[in-house]
Amino acid sequence: MSETPHDQATEPDATGPSTSTASLLAAGPLRTDVAVVGAGLTGVVTAQLLADGGANVVVLDAGTARTTTTARSTGKLSVLQGTRLAQVARYGDDVVRDFLAAGFAGLGWLRRVLGDLGVPVDNRDDLTVATAPEEVADIDAVLATCARQSLAAQWEEDPPYPARTFGAVRLPGQGQVDPLRMLSALRARLRSRGVPIHDGVRVRQVRRLSSGVALRTTRGTVLADRVVLATGTPPGRLGGLFLRLEAGRSLLTTWDVADPGALPPGFTETMSITAGSPVRSLRMAGGLLMVGGEGYTVGREHHPDRRLAALDAWTRAHLPVGAPRHAWAAQDYSSDTGLPLVGPAIPGNDRVLVATGYAKWGLTSGAAAGLALAGRLLDDPVEWGPTLEPWARPARPTPRTAATFGEQTAGWACATTRPTGGRPGTVHVSRICPHLGGVVRWNDQEESWDCPVHGSRFAADGTLLEGPATEDLARR
Structure with a gap:
């Protein structure tokens, strides 16, 4: 299965040469104020804001820009996020307010910075679609949550979706972006500010010291006052957070559109996801149709090939597609609370900070996490940050x-x-x-x-x- 999406593959490799790792630690341990582990969206946003605030920052990544979860994402920028608002609402309206504030902060930051960098963000309305009668209650719950937060979501009786529906919620003013182009531009901007990005360096151990943190890597030791782990899941057993996360794989495909006129009216101006299973995530990307879904828990699906076959069969049955272009998979993590976990890996200790639990909505949430982490480290905390801290509420066995x-x-x-x-x-x-x-x-x-x-x-x-x-x- 090819793991390079077409709209990313057609982009030039704008990542540029990363900082050489061959001589990274030739003169002994590398020392820095903050070591950011993970050069996906969360890592580069955090590093950029820290550098702007005067911190000495080093970024480490086990792979390259193309291997990040960011680059493999659907490229959707949305605060609606399927039915997630209704799930967050169980914690009360104050938590929903902060969750939305974080999403809008991340979305706004990306729009401003990507505009400066010349990376287009296409405006799209986001749809969460009910494809079965029992999903209408979920849609109603999302709408009710939006109404309490004065969010301009609307009920749509006949949404532009290629299969039978029972209504949808539409949120205007969201966006979509080529994720690799976005990440490449942000990494180039980071390097231009003098922040090194060391690709091909995997962290093997995170060890807290009395005066900071030591990272044992495949290239030697990095010593830092603080560490940010923007790696999807923290490496090793740090803080026991792995017990609160579930790893999921999602499948994505791109297709030629044989007859664009046969698409539902208004389809190309929206991006959509279904409220229930099987999940179908749709958008147009660079003239191609992107279709995602058929997610499963890592290691627990005995026949992943059947998942891809089901996604392909559904696409051919419901959309006017021609040849398939690419298929790939992405991995993300969901937390036991249903909220992102952004803050101290260990309660009461700011030496090691983490960001995870985006539940497949890592672009908007990842940028928000970068704002929260950098604000914390620069003593300029964001108002909504405490709501997302890993230990803000007890673990919830599920x-x-x-x-x-x-x-x-x-x-x-x-x-x-x-x-x-x-x-x-x-x-x-x-x-x-x-x-x-x-x-x-x-x-x-x-x-x-x-x-x-x-x-x-x-x-x-x-x-x-x-x-x-x-x-x-x-x-x-």
């Missing part, structure tokens, strides 16, 4: 938590047999995840070993790809 625990205990029982695995042309590897001992499963669709416990993923030869694990699978 059915997903129980399922994760079940996978963990089953993995421990199986791990006593020291299972191994391999594919033709590859080495045999231990199937025991080095993070917490779960047993990884082979993903035929992406040719990876996926951990069903906390979402770590490994290449066929055992090389770590992503997730909270910090080491490769052992080779046999």
Whole structure:
């Protein structure tokens, strides 16, 4: 499965050369005020704001701009975010107010800065669509929440959607962007301000010291007064936050549109997502149709190829498409509270800050997280920041938590047999995840070993790809 979306692949590689890592630590440990780990949207926004505030900043990333979750996203900029507002409303209107304030702050910052950089943000109305009668109640709950917050959402009886609907909520004034072009421009701006971005540097350990934090990386040690972990999920077992997150894969595809005139009237001026399952996320991107959905928990889907086949079949049945262009997958994390977790990894300690739990809405939320993290470190906190702190409310055990625990205990029982695995042309590897001992499963669709416990993923030869694990699978 190709993992490069067409509207990103047609962009020039504007990331430019990253700072060389070969001599990164040749003269001993690298020292800095703030080390930002992760050069996706959250990381670069945080680093930019810190540098503007006079801090000495270094950015580290295990991959490159193209391998970030940001670059693999749908490119939607929205504060509506499906039915999420109704879910957040269970915490009360004050929390919804702060959640929306964070979203609008992130959206506004991106519009201003990307406008300065010449990166277009296309205005789109965002639709959350009911495709079954039982989903109308969810739409009504979103509308009621919007009304209490004086948000200009509207009920739409007949939305521009290619399949049968039972109404939708429309929020005007949202946007969409080419995510790789956006990230490339922000990284170039960061480098122009003298902030180094070291690609290809993976953090293996985060160790708190009496005078700061030490990062053990694949290139040596980095010493910092403060550390920001903008990595999707914190590496290792820091703060136990991995227990509060669930890792999900989402599939995305792009298609030629054979007959644009056959699209529903008004379709190209909107972007949409369904209120229930199976999720379908739609928008036009650079003349192509982008279709996403068929998400699943990492490591727990036995037939990912069937997910892609279902998405393709639905697209061909409901939309006037021609040839498929690309298919790829993206990984994101949902928190036990349903809110982003932005702030101290450990209660009462500002040495190590994290940002995660965007629940597949990482562009608007990621920019907001950068504003909150930088404000905290520069002693200029944003008003809505405390609402998003990881420890602002107690952890909430959910059915997903129980399922994760079940996978963990089953993995421990199986791990006593020291299972191994391999594919033709590859080495045999231990199937025991080095993070917490779960047993990884082979993903035929992406040719990876996926951990069903906390979402770590490994290449066929055992090389770590992503997730909270910090080491490769052992080779046999």
